[in-house]
Amino acid sequence: xxxxxxxxxxxxxxxxxxxxxxxxxxxxxxxxxxxxxxxxxxxxxxxxxxxxxxxxxxxxxxxxxxxxxxxxxxxxxxxxxxxxxxxxxxxxxxxxxxxxxxxxxxxxxxxxxxxxxxxxxxxxxxxxxxxxxxxxxxxxxxxxxxxxxxxxxxxxxxxxxxxxxxxxxxxxxxxxxxxxxxxxxxxxxxxxxxxxxxxxxxxxx
Amino acid sequence: xxxxxxxxxxxxxxxxxxxxxxxxxxxxxxxxxxxxxxxxxxxxxxxxxx
Amino acid sequence: xxxxxxxxxxxxxxxxxxxxxxxxxxxxxxxxxxxxxxxxxxxxxxxxxxxxxxxxxxxxxxxxxxxxxxxxxxxxxxxxxxxxxxxxxxxxxxxxxxxxxxxxxxxxxxxxxxxxxxxxxxxxxxxxxxxxxxxxxxxxxxxxxxxxxxxxxxxxxxxxxxxxxxxxxxxxxxxxxxxxxxxxxxxxxxxxxxxxxxxxxxxxxxxxxxxxxxxxxxxxxxxxxxxxxxxxxxxxxxxxxxxxxxxxxxxxxxxxxxxxxxxxxxxxxxxxxxxxxxxxxxxxxxxxxxxxxxxxxxxxxxxxxxxxxxxxxxxxxxxxxxxxxxxxxxxxxxxxxxxxxxxxxxxxxxxxxxxxxxxxxxxxxxxxxxxxxxxxxxxxxxxxxx
Numbered sequence: 001x002x003x004x005x006x007x008x009x010x011x012x013x014x015x016x017x018x019x020x021x022x023x024x025x026x027x028x029x030x031x032x033x034x035x036x037x038x039x040x041x042x043x044x045x046x047x048x049x050x051x052x053x054x055x056x057x058x059x060x061x062x063x064x065x066x067x068x069x070x071x072x073x074x075x076x077x078x079x080x081x082x083x084x085x086x087x088x089x090x091x092x093x094x095x096x097x098x099x100x101x102x103x104x105x106x107x108x109x110x111x112x113x114x115x116x117x118x119x120x121x122x123x124x125x126x127x128x129x130x131x132x133x134x135x136x137x138x139x140x141x142x143x144x145x146x147x148x149x150x151x152x153x154x155x156x157x158x159x160x161x162x163x164x165x166x167x168x169x170x171x172x173x174x175x176x177x178x179x180x181x182x183x184x185x186x187x188x189x190x191x192x193x194x195x196x197x198x199x200x201x202x203x204x205x
Numbered sequence: 206x207x208x209x210x211x212x213x214x215x216x217x218x219x220x221x222x223x224x225x226x227x228x229x230x231x232x233x234x235x236x237x238x239x240x241x242x243x244x245x246x247x248x249x250x251x252x253x254x255x
Numbered sequence: 256x257x258x259x260x261x262x263x264x265x266x267x268x269x270x271x272x273x274x275x276x277x278x279x280x281x282x283x284x285x286x287x288x289x290x291x292x293x294x295x296x297x298x299x300x301x302x303x304x305x306x307x308x309x310x311x312x313x314x315x316x317x318x319x320x321x322x323x324x325x326x327x328x329x330x331x332x333x334x335x336x337x338x339x340x341x342x343x344x345x346x347x348x349x350x351x352x353x354x355x356x357x358x359x360x361x362x363x364x365x366x367x368x369x370x371x372x373x374x375x376x377x378x379x380x381x382x383x384x385x386x387x388x389x390x391x392x393x394x395x396x397x398x399x400x401x402x403x404x405x406x407x408x409x410x411x412x413x414x415x416x417x418x419x420x421x422x423x424x425x426x427x428x429x430x431x432x433x434x435x436x437x438x439x440x441x442x443x444x445x446x447x448x449x450x451x452x453x454x455x456x457x458x459x460x461x462x463x464x465x466x467x468x469x470x471x472x473x474x475x476x477x478x479x480x481x482x483x484x485x486x487x488x489x490x491x492x493x494x495x496x497x498x499x500x501x502x503x504x505x506x507x508x509x510x511x512x513x514x515x516x517x518x519x520x521x522x523x524x525x526x527x528x529x530x531x532x533x534x535x536x537x538x539x540x541x542x543x544x545x546x547x548x549x550x551x552x553x554x555x556x557x558x559x560x561x562x563x564x565x566x567x568x569x570x571x572x573x574x575x576x577x578x579x580x581x582x583x584x585x586x587x588x589x590x591x592x593x594x595x596x597x598x599x600x601x602x603x604x605x606x607x608x609x610x611x612x613x614x615x616x617x618x619x620x621x622x623x624x625x626x627x628x629x630x631x632x633x634x635x636x637x638x639x640x641x
Binding site: 249 | 260263264267268270271274275278279282283376379407408411412
């Protein structure tokens with residue numbers, strides 16, 4: 001026990017000094033978390049390879065996030081050259097009804113996608129591939145003998161800089177394997193509405 | 206009711222009449238049954254039931 | 256004529272008359288079966304369709320149009336049930352709306368018998384039951400079973416080839432009696448075309464913002480479990496489909512082909528400012544591979560033959576021994592309708608449509624369709640007939 005008054009006073013004074021100085025030792029409050037580093041930039045050229053409704057799905061979120069984009073479902077190299085696009089998103093998955101309505105065949109779509117990718121690379125436009133409709137838009141669930149979904153995936157995904165895929169469309173590991181084989185990062189998401197978050201992160205919103 | 210519709214009802218009535226005449230003339234019961242079965246939908250249409 | 260021949264004629268003709276009498280009586284009764292509607296607290300007025308096109312007055316297709324005006328103005332949504340009365344889920348949804356919905360903001364316009372004539376006949380050669388009953392909390396309610404097409408007693412004959420007005424597109428001859436192939440209709444056309452014309456007039460004059468046509472489809476048909484949308488409704492339909500798929504049940508989106516004419520999702524959007532949508536839900540009763548075409552099959556959606564077809568990869572929707580019960584089909588439509596209203600509001604905060612009193616998918620399954628139908632015997636003064 002400390003008997004002397006002087007010693008006690010010293011201890012109290014020391015405690016007061018420590019208490020008063022403690023803010024100086026406190027960790028600095030973290031600054032507001034910076035927006036995730038953007039990996040893609042607008043304006044965006046959004047198109048489909050196969051004329052499935054997937055491109056519209058992506059467009060819904062681009063619009064809601066106020067990211068400058070143009071949806072050109074049958075867009076050509078000429079359309080790509082019309083504006084200084086920074087990113088092209090090609091949504092894979094085919095629809096016989098969509099192609100019929102657009103008056104195109106799967107061969108037309110594959111050729112168009114190939115030309116767009118080549119032109120994008122020439123112009124330094126980032127190519128992003130996407131498959132957003134799950135197993136409904138894979139050959140397994142198409143009419144017997146219809147392999148156009150897989151053809152559109154093969155035409156686009158191996159040549160993309162990154163892939164955005166709804167997880168249930170990778171039930172057979174198709175996109176995981178593709179990503180590993182070609183060294184392409186694949187961003188998976190579980191529920192359709194989560195695509196909003198994926199696009200938000202991608203564009204640093 | 207349009208003129209075409211009335212003409213069609215007249216046609217149905219005519220065919221029905223032919224079927225009834227043939228029903229009365231026939232001698233074989235199998236033919237009788239056939240005529241009745243064929244006549245039924247015509248009569249249903251003529252009577253505006255179906 | 257010999258005595259034996261006379262006896263033969265007498266027996267056969269008597270049997271024929273008996274068949275004629277029994278079948279005729281059944282057709283007569285089912286064509287005139289009364290379907291009561293107990294007006295819910297949200298219904299503000301009921302008007303005949305001929306209000307917007309007088310030549311339809313007194314015809315089989317001069318159906319009732321139910322208005323549910325909200326307390327404050329907002330968006331107007333038209334819900335069509337009974338475009339194809341052989342698809343009962345759509346009609347039952349509109350019954351639920353008329354008997355239960357309350358609109359806080361905006362306005363709901365509901366049609367229970369878009370092709371009323373088609374509710375008075377069943378598919379020729381289809382062996383459909385003439386009616387079906389929904390068990391309710393107070394007993395049951397019976398509804399006419401219908402066909403896809405206007406009753407030939409109301410519109411006959413069909414042309415060899417049907418040329419759609421105004422596109423000139425050639426469609427199957429029988430589709431001249433299919434209200435979902437004659438949009439936008441024609442004032443001087445057939446009864447079915449005049450019906451669509453009257454509805455278009457109503458859509459334009461009542462300034463409808465969103466139109467939803469409720470249907471069911473056979474599992475062999477690729478356009479199933481989906482919302483078909485006009486291009487002006489693409490974003491909304493896509494969001495509705497994603498929201499429902501993530502939270503309630505799987506439903507897709509299809510885009511209305513621009514070159515296929517006569518359908519509500521194409522022509523209503525092209526010929527009016529309204530956003531036109533069509534929702535499909537599975538109905539095994541319609542499948543060509545079905546077994547016995549019974550009331551039970553209609554309401555439970557259970558069919559071993561359709562399941563077999565699924566095992567052979569012939570279907571575009573799944574089916575198992577649980578089938579596709581009517582409550583599931585009706586619930587899908589009510590949730591779709593409510594989600595459309597909500598999603599519309601997110602993009603149009605100045606023109607909302609707020610509806611209450613309508614059950615969502617899980618509630619319809621839990622409580623049954625009949626829970627939302629009310630007893631006409633206890634609703635004197637608030638009963639009309641379809």
